[in-house]
Amino acid sequence: MPSDPNSPEYRRRRFRPIPVRMLVPNMITLLAICAGLTAIRLSTEGRMELAVAAIVFAAILDGIDGRVARMIKGQSKFGAELDSLADFVNFGVAPGLILYFWQLHELNNGGWIAAMVFAISGGLRLARFNASIDDPNKPAFAANYFTGVPAPAGAITVLLPVYLAFLGVPMPPATLTAFYTLLIAFLMVSRLPVFSGKTVKMRVPPEMVLPVFVAVVVFVALLIGYPWHILSAGTVAYLISLPWGWKTYRDHERSLAAQTAAAVAPTPEAAPTFPPSPTATDQDNRPARLN
Numbered sequence: 001m002p003s004d005p006n007s008p009e010y011r012r013r014r015f016r017p018i019p020v021r022m023l024v025p026n027m028i029t030l031l032a033i034c035a036g037l038t039a040i041r042l043s044t045e046g047r048m049e050l051a052v053a054a055i056v057f058a059a060i061l062d063g064i065d066g067r068v069a070r071m072i073k074g075q076s077k078f079g080a081e082l083d084s085l086a087d088f089v090n091f092g093v094a095p096g097l098i099l100y101f102w103q104l105h106e107l108n109n110g111g112w113i114a115a116m117v118f119a120i121s122g123g124l125r126l127a128r129f130n131a132s133i134d135d136p137n138k139p140a141f142a143a144n145y146f147t148g149v150p151a152p153a154g155a156i157t158v159l160l161p162v163y164l165a166f167l168g169v170p171m172p173p174a175t176l177t178a179f180y181t182l183l184i185a186f187l188m189v190s191r192l193p194v195f196s197g198k199t200v201k202m203r204v205p206p207e208m209v210l211p212v213f214v215a216v217v218v219f220v221a222l223l224i225g226y227p228w229h230i231l232s233a234g235t236v237a238y239l240i241s242l243p244w245g246w247k248t249y250r251d252h253e254r255s256l257a258a259q260t261a262a263a264v265a266p267t268p269e270a271a272p273t274f275p276p277s278p279t280a281t282d283q284d285n286r287p288a289r290l291n
Contacts, residue, residue: 022076025069029079029086032061036090043098051098052162056231058090059152084126091155092122099181102162106174114178118158121185122151128189141252145245146194149187153194153238158184160235166228187242193249194242 039054065083069075096115104111125148132138132147149157161177223230 022074022079024072025065025074026076026079026082028061028065028068029082032058032065033086033089035061036086036094039090039094040097043094043101046101048098048102048162049166051094052159052166053227055090055094055098055155055159056227058086058094059156062087062090062152080130084130087126087151088119088123091151092119092126095155095158096122096181098162099158099177103171103174103177104181107178111174111178114181118154118181118185121188122154125149125151125154125188139252139256141249141256142193144196145249146196148190148192149184149194149242150196151188154184154188156231157235157238160232163228163232163235167232192242193246195245195248 035054035058039051039058042048042051042054062083065079069079096119099118100111100115104115107114128147129150158181161172161180165171
């Protein structure tokens with residue numbers, strides 16, 4: 001870009017309009033930030049059900065904005081940075097504050113430390129993801145795995161005690177809630193391989209389009225009609241699946257190590273061959289001048 005701000009070329013490049021396809025995913029991300037900030041406000045007012053619903057809504061929007069950007073080719077570096085900021089607010093700060101205003105405040109400073117550690121862990125998790133996204137040393141199969149529990153999943157998972165309380169389960173001790181919060185925070189910043197499914201091809205055969213639509217509609221209806229049942233069951237199933245992701249990652253590592261070892265293994269050298277020694281018959285058949 002020209003350095004002279006008065007030049008027409010500088011003005012043309014500096015003030016050129018932004019394509020609409022780049023604005024759409026960013027607007028979705030901003031809407032997700034509004035949902036996260038609204039969740040914080042609702043939690044301070046004691047309206048916990050609406051606060052948790054706002055976090056779930058923000059998680060849904062977080063899963064949509066990236067796909068919309070790739071679909072309409074509206075990816076941008078600005079959008080990536082904005083998405084990271086939204087994830088920190090929605091899935092780090094907001095869930096920690098919800099838990100604090102819900103029960104952790106009973107532990108005074110101890111509860112605040114647990115909520116703060118969770119929020120910081122979410123920020124560290126996002127920073128590590130951004131720093132390693134272009135790592136050239138990662139094996140090909142690693143693209144299908146997250147390193148540590150992703151921030152949106154961590155936010156949905158850490159609110160499990162709240163879901164159970166909405167179902168009528170007796171509220172656990174505040175100490176147990178704080179320990180569970182710290183456990184999820186540790187899983188977020190850990191090196192645990194978590195299956196992501198990003199590279200799984202989701203091609204639906206034509207004859208299965210209508211059944212898939214029906215299944216999606218049924219799931220959405222169940223989520224609206226029985227939100228705490230679905231969120232509780234989904235959270236428990238997700239936690240149970242974490243060891244499976246670690247096992248499949250280790251299997252891929254062993255397979256890659258075996259292939260690498262076979263590729264670099266030295267091939268056995270062939271034994272030197274010598275011409276056969278002449279036999280007695282061969283010596284008798286030699287020309288007379290050689291006898």
